[in-house]
Amino acid sequence: MRYRIGDIVEGTVTGLQPYGAFVQLDQTTQGLVHISECRSAYIKQVQDELKVGQKIQVMILDIDEYDQKISLSQRSIQDLQDIKDADFTEKHNFESTYHVYWTNQHLNIGFETIKKHLNQSLQEALVKLRQ
Incomplete structure (x- = not known):
């Protein structure tokens, strides 16, 4: 078979x-x-x-x-x-569901952290590429 x-x-x-x-x-x-x-x-x-x-x-x-x-x-x-x-007929109210965020949603820092370390990150990447 x-x-x-x-x-x-x-x-x-x-x-x-x-x-x-x-x-x-x-x-x-x-x-x-x-x-x-x-x-x-x-x-x-x-x-x-x-x-x-x-x-x-x-x-x-x-x-x-x-x-x-x-x-x-x-x-x-x-x-x-x-x-x-499983019973999938029950409706759920997804608007009231608790969401988990990877960052603190109350802080409004935007891209400041990336901007602050951008030059250092670029230099490290260039060193690795040249090896």
Whole structure:
């Protein structure tokens, strides 16, 4: 079977390692679910989440073009389901939302800081370019 990135397929867990779980997708194809792709929360051990022989649904994240190794994710499917279940019908009043600014919005300094250090910055840039 030919797999594509983004496909959701069912497979069987065939092996567990500290770094993830190997999943058999068909008779000739196997992929790896990295421990970070099991679910969104922290997982101490893969064995706490998956068992050998367990059938799971996974999303194909990546297929290495040279050795055809397949990276799988169980977390992506859960995230997709959370998005589908989310209620986006509630309207939000974005005008009253608190905004975070990188500078103090009460100070009106404009470009004074840049103007003050412009010559020094230009000299440093010219020295680096001439190296």
